[in-house]
Amino acid sequence: MDVMRLRGLVRKESRQIIRDPSSIGIAFFLPVLLLLIFGYGVSLDARHVPLAMVVEKNSPQAMALVSGFNQSDYFLPIPMRSIQEAEQALMHRKVDGIIWLRHNFARQLLMGGKAPIDVIVDGVDSNKARLIEGYVTGVWFNWLERMTGEQGQRLHVPVTVEHRVWFNAEVSSRNYLVPGLIAIIMTLIGAMLTSMVVAREWERGTMEALMVTPVSMKEVIASKIIPYFILGMGGMLLSVLMAVFLFQVPLRGSMWPLIVSSSLFMFTAINMGLLISVVAKSQFVAGQIAIVITFLPAFILSGFVFDIRTMPVVIQWLTHLVAARYFVDILQTLFLAGDIWPLFLTNSAWLAVMALFFLMIIKKKSRKLLE
Amino acid sequence: MLRKIFALMKKEFRTILKNKKTRMVLIIPPIAQILVFGYSASFDLNNVSYAVYNEDSGLASRQLLARFRGAQAFHFVDTVNHGDGIAPLINEKKVMLVLHIGPDFTRNLSKGLPGKIQVILDGRNSNSAMISLNYVRNIVMGFNTHWTAIHGGRHVPGQLVVSSWFNSSLDSHWFIIPGIVALLALVVTLEVTALSVAKEREAGTFDQLLVTPMTPLEILIGKSLPGFIIGFIEATFIIGMTILWFHVPFRGSFLVLYVGIFAFLLSAIGIGLMISSISITQQQGLMGAFLFLVPAVILSGFATPIENMPQFVQYITYLNPMRYFLIIVRSTFLEGASFGLLWNLYWPMVLIGIATLTAAGLLFRNRMY
Numbered sequence A: 001m002d003v004m005r006l007r008g009l010v011r012k013e014s015r016q017i018i019r020d021p022s023s024i025g026i027a028f029f030l031p032v033l034l035l036l037i038f039g040y041g042v043s044l045d046a047r048h049v050p051l052a053m054v055v056e057k058n059s060p061q062a063m064a065l066v067s068g069f070n071q072s073d074y075f076l077p078i079p080m081r082s083i084q085e086a087e088q089a090l091m092h093r094k095v096d097g098i099i100w101l102r103h104n105f106a107r108q109l110l111m112g113g114k115a116p117i118d119v120i121v122d123g124v125d126s127n128k129a130r131l132i133e134g135y136v137t138g139v140w141f142n143w144l145e146r147m148t149g150e151q152g153q154r155l156h157v158p159v160t161v162e163h164r165v166w167f168n169a170e171v172s173s174r175n176y177l178v179p180g181l182i183a184i185i186m187t188l189i190g191a192m193l194t195s196m197v198v199a200r201e202w203e204r205g206t207m208e209a210l211m212v213t214p215v216s217m218k219e220v221i222a223s224k225i226i227p228y229f230i231l232g233m234g235g236m237l238l239s240v241l242m243a244v245f246l247f248q249v250p251l252r253g254s255m256w257p258l259i260v261s262s263s264l265f266m267f268t269a270i271n272m273g274l275l276i277s278v279v280a281k282s283q284f285v286a287g288q289i290a291i292v293i294t295f296l297p298a299f300i301l302s303g304f305v306f307d308i309r310t311m312p313v314v315i316q317w318l319t320h321l322v323a324a325r326y327f328v329d330i331l332q333t334l335f336l337a338g339d340i341w342p343l344f345l346t347n348s349a350w351l352a353v354m355a356l357f358f359l360m361i362i363k364k365k366s367r368k369l370l371e
Numbered sequence B: 001m002l003r004k005i006f007a008l009m010k011k012e013f014r015t016i017l018k019n020k021k022t023r024m025v026l027i028i029p030p031i032a033q034i035l036v037f038g039y040s041a042s043f044d045l046n047n048v049s050y051a052v053y054n055e056d057s058g059l060a061s062r063q064l065l066a067r068f069r070g071a072q073a074f075h076f077v078d079t080v081n082h083g084d085g086i087a088p089l090i091n092e093k094k095v096m097l098v099l100h101i102g103p104d105f106t107r108n109l110s111k112g113l114p115g116k117i118q119v120i121l122d123g124r125n126s127n128s129a130m131i132s133l134n135y136v137r138n139i140v141m142g143f144n145t146h147w148t149a150i151h152g153g154r155h156v157p158g159q160l161v162v163s164s165w166f167n168s169s170l171d172s173h174w175f176i177i178p179g180i181v182a183l184l185a186l187v188v189t190l191e192v193t194a195l196s197v198a199k200e201r202e203a204g205t206f207d208q209l210l211v212t213p214m215t216p217l218e219i220l221i222g223k224s225l226p227g228f229i230i231g232f233i234e235a236t237f238i239i240g241m242t243i244l245w246f247h248v249p250f251r252g253s254f255l256v257l258y259v260g261i262f263a264f265l266l267s268a269i270g271i272g273l274m275i276s277s278i279s280i281t282q283q284q285g286l287m288g289a290f291l292f293l294v295p296a297v298i299l300s301g302f303a304t305p306i307e308n309m310p311q312f313v314q315y316i317t318y319l320n321p322m323r324y325f326l327i328i329v330r331s332t333f334l335e336g337a338s339f340g341l342l343w344n345l346y347w348p349m350v351l352i353g354i355a356t357l358t359a360a361g362l363l364f365r366n367r368m369y
Helices: A003-019 A021-041 A060-071 A083-091 A105-110 A126-150 A174-194 A197-204 A206-211 A217-245 A255-280 A283-300 A313-321 A323-337 A341-365 B002-018 B020-040 B059-070 B083-091 B105-110 B126-151 B172-194 B196-203 B205-210 B216-245 B254-278 B282-298 B311-317 B321-335 B339-366
Strands: A049-055 A075-080 A097-101 A116-122 A159-166 B048-054 B074-079 B097-101 B115-122 B159-165
Touching: A003 A021, A003 A217, A021 A174, A021 A217, A021 B282, A021 B311, A049 A060, A049 A083, A049 A126, A060 A075, A060 A097, A060 A105, A060 A126, A075 A083, A083 A097, A083 A116, A097 A126, A116 A126, A126 B126, A126 B159, A126 B172, A159 B126, A174 A217, A174 A255, A174 A283, A174 A323, A174 B282, A197 A206, A197 A217, A197 A255, A197 A283, A217 A255, A217 A341, A255 A283, A255 A323, A255 A341, A283 B020, A283 B172, A283 B196, A283 B282, A313 B020, A323 A341, B002 B020, B002 B196, B002 B216, B020 B172, B020 B216, B048 B059, B048 B083, B059 B074, B059 B097, B059 B105, B059 B126, B083 B097, B083 B115, B097 B126, B105 B115, B115 B126, B172 B196, B172 B216, B172 B254, B172 B282, B172 B321, B196 B205, B196 B216, B196 B254, B196 B282, B205 B339, B216 B254, B216 B339, B254 B282, B254 B321, B254 B339, B282 B321, B321 B339
Parallel strands: A049 A075, A049 A097, A116 B159, A159 B115, B048 B074, B048 B097
Antiparallel strands: A097 A116, B097 B115
């Protein structure tokens, strides 16, 4: 590889980037915009869930339960007169659930019977339905303790469960979604920046012009990687700063692993983009491939929102082909848990293997050959 | 007019289908994606790996642990004999949670005092942590009922009776897979349309198209139809897979669903063509497609609910056709919804479609180089 030739190519590539403002926009403007929208927009923690409250007959016990729901931050109770009205509201998606106390609720309670409290949840969004169930159980349990306390007895539950959530004590889904988002956004940016750059040269015929020069293919590839790598790392730095200072995600790990893994991942993402570009040879096809194989797999198979541990084993193997998966794991751990070397090293090793693999195919596919 | 449109449409189909790589990109990924994503996109944990740190040697703790061993959703990994052993297991993601039972668990229980167990969870994915905690609580609840039945004691007054509509077992695949219909239909139509004008611009053939007797409206229709037809076929295929392969119940009517698909494709094609006609190069077209696609998917309610978003982001989602179509697909599948429940979801998509198509048509002529 000749340094002078390489420098010339890098300079040409950098000029092309600078003169087409859209590349710079992608590297800096896009991460900021996406992280802003998603950082605020993506959350799995339901708050102020609208809930229809049907109390057929007022009683102190029923009032106590209703006030429990009123005080809870999770719910936005809406009183309704009849169960029919509440069911209509549920059908029209005005409420996500119904609490139904029948007219004989207080009487059954006083007689010591099992007074049922009917809870109906909209199961369409099953994850949310499950969360609502959990929150309702919490309100119900508080109510039970208060009821039995007023009667002068202690609520007797044989085994109670205490829980400690490590790394994320406030149980905020944003804390793990934001690091994951950085990985997704960076996948996109790497692929978007580079998936067309080689195909463009083929399509415009400038590749043929390059071939008659003494420049080797290695130098061409290196000259495509270097400027985009620098550009991408700039975007990465911005994203990490936003995560820490704007979204207040704790960064418990140290800087070196963050820098090393980010560089590795950026390198892998850019190589992937280049590979697409080299294989496709036309921008149209490269664009289509980039849409199909970068965003959706990174979104669904990386563990960003859907936990990889919930997937069938075959699919878990398949996720090893998605580079974002390793980076999501590294970032979630680095941000929330700190430096956990075994995890960091295995994931980084996988990333390095992927990057080298891509590089090898790129090298093989980009011979100085005309078809 | 019809003949001209038909001729342009034929040419568009040829450019899409002529190239072997393009053909493959249109056919294979949707099949692979519905299969892979259909199985993978889920919030249900069915394999909660756990370790046990049991300091109690009594019978009660063993009975409780036997319930965990017998539970389908739990997967026993390791026993810890010392408090220090917990951290590495959780840190390195060997287990999702550790059950800690203190030394006087059985003694307390037999004295009628509450026996406490502690659950230590990996909060890196807080959603999974909370779901697995619920599973633990359910098992403990079962143990409690059994214990009170044998050893006596008052049962709790005021029982919760929970039922969930439309998805009684709360299987999250039923929520996610119909969403994939919307997701893939959007991706495919954008793929077909977003580069179609930009490609001709870059090659210089678009100027030639403009000097033909075709009006911008005819060009617009000719450019739209292939995306429409391909989107329609792919959507139908994915819906078929959803019903026949994944057995998600379809409780509504196909008419209600397909009117929705029509409106959705209209808006998706409008957006795709608008992006394409703004762009001068294909790279810009691709960027535009991503720039729309990524927020449209993430802010659609596909995985995370729109209601959790702050108000200003919720306002932005009103511009997102996928937001409306997602509700239509899920409602027709799970709720069996009728036009009456859904009419106010159709017109925003049609409106978006008309606005973007008009913009695309105007940009054809006014953005020349």
